[in-house]
Amino acid sequence: MMMRKPFIEVVEIYKKFGDVIALNGVSLEIYPGEILAVLGENGSGKSTLAKILYGLYFPDKGYIKVDDVVTVFSSPAEAKNRGIFLVSQRPQLVDDMSVLENVALFLNTSPSRDLKKKLEVTLRDLGMAIDVDRGVYTLSYTEKQFIDLVKALITQPRLLIVDEAATYLPRELKLKFLDIIKKFAARGGSVMYITHKILEAIEMGDRFIVLRKGDVVGVFEKGVDVTTIRRAMFGSEEYLTTFKRSPKKITHESxxxxxxxxxxxxxxxxxxxxxxxxxxxxxxxxxxxxxxxxxxxxxxxxxxxxxxxxxxxxxxxxxxxxxxxxxxxxxxxLIYVPEDPFREGVAMGLTVAENVKLFSQSKVSRELLDALIKKLDVNPSNPFINVAKLSGGNIQKVSLARLLLxxxxxxxxxxxxxxxxxxxxxxxxxxxxxxxxxxxxxxxxxxxxxxxxxxxxxxxxxxxxxxxxxxxxxxxxxxxxxxxxxxxxx
Ligand SMILES: Nc1ncnc2c1ncn2[C@@H]1O[C@H](COP(=O)(O)OP(=O)(O)OP(=O)(O)O)[C@@H](O)[C@H]1O
Ligand SMILES: [Mg+2]
Missing domain, CATH: 3.40.50.300 (P-loop containing nucleotide triphosphate hydrolases)
Structure with a gap:
């Protein structure tokens, strides 16, 4: 990587939400042609970092340099103008518009014939048969996730930020999705690949950064092993050994x-x-x-x-x-735990306490709430916080409270x-x-x-x-x- 200039530099970025320090002076750089894997436990600040680079959040302190120029993004439109795109696990599409209209809206242009052609060619190159005139509401989740990626790729971006976007894809499509990202980097694009899955990070990354409670606690080169990353992420591997694997004999008949x-x-x-x-x-x-x-x-x-x-x-x-x-x-x-906490598992407009009350269908004491939050390790532990303000993993933990009532x-x-x-x-x-x-x-x-x-x-x-x-x-x-x-x- 000698003499090469990074596409983007993040310098001492600091971001606080109320009392929660989401990012505590994070610095990193991403070079052209490189996949930087960003790892960290649930709530460690990964998505916050992504949103700052995409102009969705404004940092409290610190700055970003793009092509060596200090830059401030006050909206995603500005980030997109500089070639920076975010793909996350919630496809950002308008359901009652067509695929083409969505892409046009995203690119702030009109759904012209040229755009249609370009979109069709891009889809075909990626081996996807999706009619671009179809209403987005007719697409499956998987198709929407691919369209979300394609609408970024069609612009020939400089930096693609992928925030757990492959999480819900079935295995084969996931491999295809990851392959598209790798090819993008191989052609000189920069990728920030965010995941809490260590093996997936090792599979994708050229370099690795581990966040913990908003701090960069590890920077690793290719060849790093699982244990090293795990120790950086969690401080230890102890949790693995406390897990007992002993299925017991069943005596019930009915x-x-x-x-x-x-x-x-x-x-x-x-x-x-x-x-x-x-x-x-x-x-x-x-x-x-x-x-x-x-x-x-x-x-x-x-x-x-x-x-x-x-x-x-x-x-x-x-x-x-x-x-x-x-x-x-x-x-x-009967209790059912759905897979996707955003869509099915919790009521996003409500607080943690209100959600637990919904699950239990009765009053819930403060003691019980605190005990549940502790048991599930929900962070931050304030029960009166709106669920929408938690990190993805922590929202899923709230959804699991229904099991403990x-x-x-x-x-x-x-x-x-x-x-x-x-x-x-x-x-x-x-x-x-x-x-x-x-x-x-x-x-x-x-x-x-x-x-x-x-x-x-x-x-x-x-x-x-x-x-x-x-x-x-x-x-x-x-x-x-x-x-x-x-x-x-x-
Ligand atoms: N809009 C917000 N308002 C208040 N707090 C927020 C907001 N966004 C994030 N946070 C807090 O910042 C911290 C970092 O959250 P972030 O979403 O960046 O974590 P993450 O590393 O992406 O976690 P996960 O693996 O669960 O997705 C969390 O404590 C979260 O509750
Ligand atoms: Mg996240």
Missing amino acids: FALSVENLIVFDEHGKPSVNDVSLNVRSGELISIVGIAGNGQKELGEAIAGLRKAARGRIMLNDNEITHAPASERIKKG TTPKVVVAYSPTRMLDERSKTLTLSILQRLAESGSAVLLLSEDIEEVLHISTRLGVMVSGKIVRFFETPDLESCREDIEKVMVHA
């Missing part, structure tokens, strides 16, 4: 949750759950794992009452609930740890495990084999809407390869 020959159709009338049967006893923790898009989400939503069952039966402690409203299922002791009869959780850093993920898995040990029947639906392998007593693999095989052994870890094979080529 099933708390039974699903019989369930069929659920997707928006296009195709079966997304196709004749699924499964039973979960009290005290059992059963996982269903599969690559995203194979029906786990729809299965969870049908059990929760958020999606219509076309055929089959769902039983909760011998009561049929197949067509019962979601609220009745909750009253009967009672001992639910049945828990169904879909990818409940997706936005969590490794330590909070471990904590959440041990909460699910403890619930099973205290008598809940737990069904964990997941795309992440790491999430399910260590804690399940039984594991099913879901492919194209069917559970194609169950694995049952005290040592599921020894079956990892077989499980992965079934997931990929059933």
Whole structure:
């Protein structure tokens, strides 16, 4: 990297929200052609840094240099003018406009024929068949996420800031997404790749920066190992060893949750759950794992009452609930943890305390609130803070408070740890495990084999809407390869 000039330099950036120091004098630089991976635990300041570089937040102190010139962005429009774009995990698109109109709006231009052509060519080059005249409301989440990336790429940006944008993509599309980003850097673009996933960072990064409570606590070159990054992120690896992996023997006979020959159709009338049967006893923790898009989400939503069952039966402690409203299922002791806290898991306009009150449907004492916040390690720990002001991972932690208010009869959780850093993920898995040990029947639906392998007593693999095989052994870890094979080529 001799003699090369960085595209962007961040100099001693400082940002406070109330009493919370989000960034405490952060400096870094990103060179052309380089992917700088930015790591840090939930709430460490990653997204705040991204938003400052994109002109969404203004720093309290410090400055940015672009091409060696001191620059102040007071809006994203100014950042975009200098070639800086942000792609985050919430696609920024207007639903009732077409793809083309969205891109035009984003670029502050008109949806001209030229733009249409350019957009079509870009999409084709990336191997994507999306009609640019389609209304964005007709697109899937995945398609929206790609359009969000494409609308930045079409301008030939200088710096692409990618803030956990691949988090919700199914595996294959995620690889494609990451590949597009790598190619962008290979052609000379700069990338700031934000993630709390260490392996993903190592896969993507040319250089690494670790943030902790707003401070840069580590700068590493390519070749750095997982342990070094982990220690920088969390201060230790202790949380890994406190996690016990001991599925216990189940003594209950009857099933708390039974699903019989369930069929659920997707928006296009195709079966997304196709004749699924499964039973979960009290005290059992059963996982269903599969690559995203194979029906786990729809299965969870049908059990929760958020999606219509076309055929089959769902039983909760011998009561049929197949067509019962979601609220009745909750009253009967079923708790559903959705994957995406922003859209489904919490009410974003409310405070942490108000959300917990909603979950518990009754008054919640200050002591209980504080205990929940401590247990879930929600940061900052003020219960009267608006949830929208928390970091993504901390919002997911709030959504998990619903698990700690009672001992639910049945828990169904879909990818409940997706936005969590490794330590909070471990904590959440041990909460699910403890619930099973205290008598809940737990069904964990997941795309992440790491999430399910260590804690399940039984594991099913879901492919194209069917559970194609169950694995049952005290040592599921020894079956990892077989499980992965079934997931990929059933
Ligand atoms: N608009 C805001 N108002 C108040 N506090 C905020 C705001 N934005 C961020 N914060 C606080 O700043 C800190 C850093 O948050 P940030 O979103 O940057 O974390 P993060 O590293 O992106 O975490 P995650 O991995 O969970 O996404 C957190 O304590 C958060 O609560
Ligand atoms: Mg974030």
